[in-house]
Amino acid sequence: MEQLKHECGVAMIRLLKPLEYYEEKYGTWMYGLNKLYLLMEKQHNRGQEGAGLACVKLEANPGEEYMFRERALGSGAITEIFGTVQSNFKDLTKEQLHDAGYAKRVLPFAGEVYMGHLRYSTTGKSGLSYVHPFLRRNNWRAKNLALCGNFNLTNVDEIFARITAIGQHPRKYADTYIMLEQVGHRLDREVERLFNLAEAEGLTGMGITHYIEDHIDLANVLRTSSKEWDGGYVMCGLTGSGETFAVRDPWGIRPAFWYQDDEIAVLASERPVIQTALNVSADRIRELQPGQALLINKAGKLRTVQINKPREVKPCSFERIYFSRGSDMDIYKERKLLGEKLVPNILKAIDKDIDHTVFSFIPNTAEVAFYGMLQGLDDYLNEEKVRQIAALGHNPSHDELERILSRRIRSEKVAIKDIKLRTFIAEGNSRNDLAAHVYDITYGSLVPGTDNLVIIDDSIVRGTTLKQSIIGILDRLGPKKIVIVSSSPQVRYPDYYGIDMAKMSEFIAFKAAIELLKEREMRDVIESAYRKSKEQVSLPKEQMVNYVKEIYAPFTDEEISAKMVELLTPKGTKAQVQIVYQPLEGLHEACPRHRGNWYFSGDYPTPGGVKLLNMAFINYIEQVYQF
Template sequence: MEQLKHECGVAMIRLLKPLDYYQNKYGTWMYGLNKLYLMMEKQHNRGQEGSGMACVKLDTLPGNEYMFREKAEGANAITEIFASVHKGFRDFSPAQMDDADFAKRKIPFAGELYMGHLRYSTTGKSGLKYVHPFLRRNNWKAKNLCLCGNFNMTNIDEIFDKITAQGQCPRVFSDSYIMLEWLGHRLDREVERNFVDAQKLGLHGVDITDYIDNNVKLGNVLKTAMPDFDGGYVVCGLTGSGEMFSMRDPWGIRPAFYYRDEEVVAVASERPVLQTTFDLGCGDIKELNPGEAIIVNKNGECRIKRILEQRGDNACSFERIYFSRGSDRDIYKERRKLGEQLMNPILKAVDNDVEHTVFSFIPNTAEVAYYGMLGSFKNYINESKIKAIENLEHTPTHDELVRIMSQYVRSEKVAWKDIKLRTFITEGKSRNDLASHVYDITYEVLRAGVDNLVVIDDSIVRGTTLRESIIKILDRLHPKKIVIVSSSPQIRYPDYYGIDMSRLEEFIAFRACIELLKERGMHSVIDETYRNCRKEIAKPKSEMRCCVKDIYKPFTVDELNAKMVEMLRPAGVATPIELVFQSIEGLHKAIPDHKGDWYFTGDFPTPGGMKLVNQAFINFVENVYQYEQKF
C-alpha cells in the first residue's frame, strides 16, 4: 500500500529514585536516558520526519539550567539528537561521568524526567519549528511547560478564537502551538492560585516558590484546558518544577500505555515498546482509559485521574490494521484473524481452484494477515482431504492416498520491497518510472497462463502504488488471474484525528464512486449531496450527520470494486484482475475492542470530524468536480 504519514509516537520516563540509585544498580546514571532512546527507536515506525527529546532536572539552584531539549528533522533524527546529547558529555572527564552527584549538578540531560517524540506531519507543515517537544519558558519553574503529543484537533480555529478573545496572541496557527499556549495559560493560573494560597499562609520569598512547586495540581490545569478540544489525542507534558502528565482523548481514539513500579513510571504509544524496554509481560502494561491522565508530581507520587468523562468508545481500528507494530500480542492475533476471514470471497474469486492458485503478500505490514489467510486455506485443504478419504467406498490404495494427500496450499514470496523513490526526481515521467520499480518480483514461481495469483495487502487507499508499480510487476509473471486482497474494508472517508489523508478525492473508492455516478447520468446525487452538506455545516456541530454517505448508497461493493479495477489497470495489462475487500462485519469480528471505523463507514466519533467530512465534500465539488465538468 501507499506509505501513509500518520500517528506520531510519544515516550516518557519518570525516574522515582535518585540518580545514584541507578548508578549503583545499573552501572550508570544514564539509565533513564538510555531507556528513552530504546523506547523511541522501538517506535520509529510512528514518525520519520523528525524527532525530539526533553529532560528536566529536579531541585536545581538558581543560575543553573534545569530544562534541556534537542530536536532534529529527517529519518535519522533519533540518532542525531542522542548523538548531540552524548557529544556534550565529552566536556567531562570519565571520573565526572561516573559521579552521579556531579552529573546531577553539572551535566546536561542528567535528570529525572524525560520526554521523547517522533513526528509524522498531519498538516503538511514542515521545518524544525514544528518538531515536538514545544517549550514555553518562564523564570518561575512551575510556569515552564514542555509539550508533545500524538494528536490532531478538528476545532483548532475555535480554540484559537477563544484564547485570542482572552487577550493571548499565539505566534503560530497550529494545533501544537495553540495547545501549548492554552495549557500554558491554564498552568499560569494554577501557579497564581497557589501563590495566593501561599501568601494567605504567611509565606514569603523562596518559601512561596517552594510551596508552589510542591502544590501545583496538573489535574486542575487539564480539567480547565481540555474540555473544548475536539479530536484524537494523547497529550504529554513536563513542567520545570517536576510534574509529568499524559492524557488521552475522551473518545479513546489515540492509544496510550503506561507502566509503573518503584523505580520508574513510563508512557508510550504502543504496548510492546514498554514490554521490550523494561522486559515485561503483557499483563504488566496498562492502557490509559479515554478521558484519563496519568500524573506524576514533583515528589514522584503517581496517580490516574479522570479529567473528562468518556464520550465514546472509538479506539482507532487502523492502529490495529496498519499503524502499530505487529509484535503486540493482541494486534498479531487480530491481523491473523483479518486474513483468515477472507477465505470465502477469495475462493469465489478463483472459482474454488486452489490447486492452481499461488498465495502471497505485499511487503511488509500485510505479512501477518497473510499468515492468517494461509492458515484458513490450509484448514480448507485438510478438510477437503478428509472428505475425499471418507467418500471412498473402498480401502484406498497407496497411489490414491498419495494423490489425495499431495494437495497443498501453494505459497510464495512474490513481491519484494526493493528501493525508495528518490525525492529529488521531480519530473513526472521519470518519477513515475522510478515508482514502478519500488517493488520487484520473484520470477517463475507460478505457471504462466495456468495459475491464479492472490496477493494480500493491509489496505488500499489511493491506489497509486497499485497502478504505478504492483500490478505491473505482478503481471510480469503472466498469471491466469490476479486477485488483490485488502485485509481492511474499502477506505471511503478522510481522517481528521492524526493521519495524513484529509481530502476525499485522494481515495480510489471515492473516485470510483464519482465516476460511476457520472457514467450513469446520476449527477443529481452529487448535486443533492453538495446541497445537503452546505445545509449541515450551517447547523450546530452536534446536530450534523455525514451526508457523504449518500453518494455510496446507489452501488454495491462489487460495483465499486469493478470500477476501481478499471481505474487502476495500467496500460498494456490484459490479465483479469479482481479486488477482494474485508467486510465491515469482518473488521469488527476480528477487532472487537477497537470500534473506531470512520475511515470505512463515515461514522465520525466527534462533532468536529462530522463537520470536516461535510466540508471536504463541499471542497471537492467546488475545487475539483465543477472544474472537471467545465472541461
C-alpha cells in the same frame, strides 16, 4: 503498499530513585536517558520526519538550568538528538562520567524526568519549529511547560477564536501551539492560586516556591484546558518543577500504555515497546483509559485521574491494521484473524481452484495477515481432504490417498520491496517509470498462463502504487488472474485524527463511486449531497450530518471494487484483475475492542470530524463541478 503517514509517537520516563541509585545498580546514571532512546527507537515506525526530547532536573539551585530540549529533522533524527546529548559528555574523565552527583549538578540532560516525541506531519506543516516538544518559558519554575503529543484537533478554528478573544496570543495558528497556550494559561492560573494561598499562610521567598511545587494539581489544569478539544490525542507534558502528565482523548481514539515499579514510571504509545525496553510482561502494563490522565507529582507519586467524561469509545482500528508494531501479542492475533476472515471471499474469486493458485503478500506490514490467510486456507483444504477421503469409501488405494494428501497451499514470496528509489528526475514519464520499479518480483514463482496469483495487502487508499507499480510488475509473471486482497475494508472517508488522508480526491473508492454515478446518469445524487452539505455549513458542528454517505449508497461493495479495478489496471495488462476487500463485519470480528472505523463507515466519533468532512466534500465538488 502506499505508506500512510501517522502522527506520532510519545514516550515518557520518570525515575523514582536518585541518579546515584542507577549508577550503582546499572553502572550508569544515564539509565533513564538510555531507556528513552530505546522507547523512541522501538517506535520509529510512528514518525520519521522529526524527533525531540525534553529533560527536567529536580531540585536545581536558582541560577542553574533545569529544563533541556533537543530536536532534529529527518529520518535520522533520533540518532542525531541523542548524539547531540551525548556530545555534552565526551570530554569528561571516567570518574566524572560515573559521578552521579557531579552529573546532577553540572551536566545537561542529567535529570530524573524525560519525554520524547516522534513526528509524522499529517497537516503539511514542516520544519524544526513544528517538531515537538514545544516549550513555554517562565521565571517561575512551576510555570515552565514542555508539551508533546500524538494528536490532531478538528476544531482549531473555534479554539483559536476563543482564546484570542480573552487576550491570548499563540505564536502560530497550529493546534500544538494553541494547546500549549491553553495548558500554559491554566498552569499560570493554578500557580497564581497557590501563590495567593502561600502568601496568606505567611510564607515568603523560596518558601512560596516550595509550597507551590508541593501543592500544584495538574488535574485542575487539564480539566479546564482540555474540555473543548475535539479530536484524537495523547498529550504529554512536563513542568519545570518536575510535574509530569499524559492525558488521552475521551473517545480513546489514540492509544497510550504505562508501567510503574519502584524504580521507574514509563508511558509510551505502544505496549510492546515498554515490554522490550524494560523486559516486563504484557499483563504488568496498563492502558491509559479514554478521558483519563496519568499524573506524577514532583515527589514521584503516581496517580490516574478521570479528566474528561468518556464518550462513545472508538479506538482507531487503523492502529491495529497498520500503524502499531505487530509484535504486540493482541495486534498480532488480530492481524492474523483479518487474513483468515478473507478466505471465503478469496475462494470465491479463484473459483476454489487452490491447486492452480499461488498466494503471497505485499511487503511488509501485510505479512502477518498473510499468515492468517494461509492458516484459513489450510483449514479449508484439510476439510476438503477429509471430504474426498470419506467419498473413497472404506478401502482407498495408496495412490488415491497420496493424491489427496499431497495437495498443498502454494505460498511464495512473489513481491519484493526494492530500494527506495528517489524520484529526483522531474520529467513526468521518467518519474512514472521509476515509480513502476519500487517493487520487484520473484521470476519463475508461478506457472504462466495457468496459475492465479492472490496477493494480500493491509489497505488500499489511493491506489496509486497499484496502478503505477504493483499490477504491472505482477503481470510480468504471466498469471491467469491477479487477485489483490485488502485486509481492511474500502477506505471511503477522510481521517482528521492523525492520519494523512484529508481530501476526497485521494480515495480511489470515492473516485469509483463518482464514476459509477456519472455512468448511470445519476448526477442528481451528487448534486443533492452537495446541496445538503452546503446548506448545513452555518450549523453548529454537533448538528451536522454526513451526506457523503449518499454518494456510496446506490452501490454494493463489489460494484465499487469492480470500478476501482477499471480505474487502476494499467493499459496492456494481460491478466484479469480483481480486488477483494475485508467486509466491515470481518474487521469488527477480528478487532472487537477497536470500533473506530470512520474512514470505512463515515461514522465519525466526534462532531469535528463531520464538520471537516463536510468542508472537504464541498471543496472537492466546487473544484470539479460548476453547479
